[in-house]
Amino acid sequence: MLDWTDKHCRYFHRILTKQTLLYTEMVTTGAILFGKGDYLAFNAKEHPVSLQLGGSEPKALAQCAKLAQERGYDEINLNVGCPSDRVQNGMFGACLMANAELVAKCVASMQEQIDIPVTVKTRIGIDDQDSYTFLCQFIEKVMPFTKTFIIHARKAWLSGLSPKENREVPPLNYERVYQLKQDYPHLTIAINGGIKTIDEIKQHLHYVDGVMVGREAYQNPMLLTQIDSQIFGLPKPAIDPILAIKGLYPYIEQQLTKGAQLNHIMRHTLGIFNGRKGAKQWRRYLSENAHKQGAGIEVVEQALTFIN
Ligand SMILES: Cc1cc2nc3c(=O)[nH]c(=O)nc-3n(C[C@H](O)[C@H](O)[C@H](O)COP(=O)(O)O)c2cc1C
Known part of the structure; x- marks a missing residue:
């Protein structure tokens, strides 16, 4: 898309x-x-x-x-x-x-x-x-x-x-x-x-x-x-969304060193906590901070503190 x-x-x-x-x-x-x-x-x-x-x-x-x-x-x-x-x-x-x-x-x-x-x-x-x-x-x-x-x-x-x-x-x-x-x-x-x-x-x-x-x-x-x-019948529990976000960290680090901006990566994750307490703050914090010069993993970590 x-x-x-x-x-x-x-x-x-x-x-x-x-x-x-x-x-x-x-x-x-x-x-x-x-x-x-x-x-x-x-x-x-x-x-x-x-x-x-x-x-x-x-x-x-x-x-x-x-x-x-x-x-x-x-x-x-x-x-x-x-x-x-x-x-x-x-x-x-x-x-x-x-x-x-x-x-x-x-x-x-x-x-x-x-x-x-x-x-x-x-x-x-x-x-x-x-x-x-x-x-x-x-x-x-x-x-x-x-x-x-x-x-x-x-x-x-x-x-x-x-x-x-x-x-x-x-x-x-x-x-x-x-x-x-x-x-x-x-x-x-x-x-x-x-x-x-x-x-x-x-x-x-x-x-x-x-x-x-x-x-x-x-x-x-x-x-x-x-x-x-x-759908595929694999014996595998659904991945926890917080772990999924943390699983992105090495990729984020690598992409940031190549000149990517944090918001270009994190914008795709905004909906991951939908329906959960803190989801709105998660989205808002990332939207307000991930585009800033030098924004890195610490911004994601901070956004995650809103999720419980
Ligand atoms: C933002 C956006 C971009 C899209 N870009 C493409 C595209 O590049 N190629 C394509 O085949 N369909 C594209 N679509 C259409 C979707 O692939 C899909 O056919 C359509 O949204 C209906 O399926 P859905 O109800 O599951 O979204 C796009 C849809 C959206 C919302």
Whole structure:
């Protein structure tokens, strides 16, 4: 998720769950090939991690996929679900649903270059192209080149709604995603959209192969601490949130010496104590202090004193 699942966030989430597949923010082929920063940077502790690419030029995507494989990513995911104007101007994201042939070419071109899986994240439709037949036509064009689709169970309006509204206004239609799994049982289908609890995840898993959780995992990271035992069946107690924060200390120290700012790391942890006494003070203390010049572990330690 853009601006959310950066490398600091993923490192933190990996402390909370060992099994869950983590995704990067969408990174465009332009940024990777022509940008100044290292847009493929990630920490070896993040595995398994999927790089989400935004783009629609088969050659550029293949080049980026190859670079990503060399860097050690576990999977490449193509974004065919983002409806923002910026992304549409670049001719990628959700608008690509209208051009399944191009998506097929993009996926094929990437998969030819790499051995790690290429997967596709998409919606159930766009604008008035929202019938089940439309979705099936899209899937059928692309499925010769990938077996795995993650489906955000609402359509996107390509104009008139902001990206935020496009995550809230079009109604969720889980049945449609279940239908897809029923009609294409050989595909791996993961469902996404509005899923918030372990019970809901378990419910969906009766019908599909996987569940992607976005906002809830970010805003309520404690959810992630239950996944390994409740979903993957590992005999492992959920990690204590205070220990999770302390588990970040070596990473924080290392990142601060590399020039990172404490608030850029800690902002992803703000929701960890939600519902607990002192959670508000924890958030407030970090928000008011972690951005200050020279802020380090002592700021986190102080913020933790509010939690009991
Ligand atoms: C801040 C933010 C950034 C997002 N960025 C991306 C992105 O880069 N790529 C993507 O496929 N989806 C992105 N999404 C959409 C989510 O991945 C997800 O599909 C959507 O929020 C619905 O799932 P949820 O209800 O579990 O959050 C973003 C969502 C949010 C809130």
